[in-house]
Amino acid sequence: MTVIVINPNSTVSMTQAMLEQARRSAPGLRFEGWTSHDGPPAIQGAGDGKAAAAPLLKLVSKASDANADGIIIGCFDDTALEEAANLADCPVIGIGQAAYHYAALRNWRFSVVTTLSASVPVIEANIERQGMLPFAAKVRASGVPVLALEQEPTHAALAIKEEALLAQQGDDIDAVILGCAGMVQVVEMVRESLAIETIDPVACAAKCLKWMV
Structure with missing residues (x-):
């Protein structure tokens, strides 16, 4: 296959x-x-x-x-x-679709941590169109440009982790979805920092x- x-x-x-x-x-x-x-x-x-x-x-x-x-x-x-x-x-x-549905199948309420604020309206519209609003808390921008995930991975990882921690503390959620394909580079660092689930969309x-x- x-x-x-x-x-x-x-x-x-x-x-x-x-x-x-x-x-x-x-x-x-x-x-x-x-x-x-x-x-x-x-x-x-x-x-x-x-x-x-x-x-x-x-x-x-x-x-x-x-x-x-x-x-x-x-x-x-x-x-x-x-x-x-x-x-x-x-x-x-x-990959966004897969992550939302995975969270829903686990009955997890989630927030998304993405890159720049320009991506937030697109992601919010996708969540609504795919019927995932009952499971979604918030879409958060980390302020990290997509290409910085490769060019400045340490700085990017810290910013994403910080936003994920804010989501854990303030959003009343069960999971954080990492909202960018390029975040495969930082999955483990975020996961190790959170007491709730970290979802890798890839x-x-x-x-x-x-x-x-």
Whole structure:
């Protein structure tokens, strides 16, 4: 069974980080990582998502034509998810979608810690559209740009951990969802700091595809 992880942005190192996490999380599947080289370097808000959609959908069509057994949209904004799902002949899921549904299946109330404030409205709209409002407390911006997760990982991790701790203290939640694909780099640091659950959306999506395909 082959699952294609498609990164809608053009940062190859982020694709590789997601691919490695997916392989660790669902070793029974064969994963490939594809990068949208015509997409923006990072997706931070609705404008970047719109710019990323067309080249992403081309890759979705290509993956479907290649008889992929499943496709993961590797952006927490679930970029062009509905269009991609309608286009492909196989299951297509977004990493944000997978994380929300995982929390809901565990009956966990969650907050999301994402990157910049520009991403907050997109994520909030996705949560509402996917019917997850009863489980959602708050979407928090850490102030960390997406590319800083790789360029300044220590500083980025500290800022994300601080915001996650604030969510734990103030949001009356059971779990924190890390709201960016690039946060695979900081999952363990955040997890070790919290008394509640830390949800990695890339791992959720990989495990979800394991039973879907």
